Amino acid sequence: MAFYADREIKPDIPAVVHRRDNVEWTCEEAARLRASADRFDRKIATVIGTSVATWTDGRYQVFLLTPRGHPDHRELRAALPHQASGRGSAFVRSQRYVSLHALETATTTADL
Known part of the structure; x- marks a missing residue:
């Protein structure tokens, strides 16, 4: 999963x-998950606990991602800038699918 912000694709690709x-985003749910024997439950509890002050209560889809140094984590040589401008030139409006190989060989978003 790559991330696009500030008119560029960021180099970290976890x-x-x-x-x-459908994860309930409340302190009560975090406490319940924290007590679980399941390691993913405990990790999600940590995410909820860290962000509950800035995120509103609700139900969310949660993705747990690899950290830097993990064998499945990738890092591009550099961020990929988006240089196009003007009406209709946006690179991403919601989500976009691009192969890892394409990301690793591109120098700008125009190569994708």
Whole structure:
């Protein structure tokens, strides 16, 4: 999963190690998950606990990603800038699918 912000694709490309739908975003749910024997539950509890002050209560889809140094984590040589401008030139409006190979060989978003 790559991230686009500030008119560029960021160089860190983590792998998704776990995904969970419909996670209740409350302190009570974090406490319940923290007490679980499941390591993914405990990791999600940590994410909720860290962000509950800035995120509103609700239900969210959660992705747990690899950190730098993990064998499945990739890093591009540099960020890929988006140089096009003007009406209709946006690179991403919601989500976009590009192969890892394409990301690793591109120098700008125009190469994608």
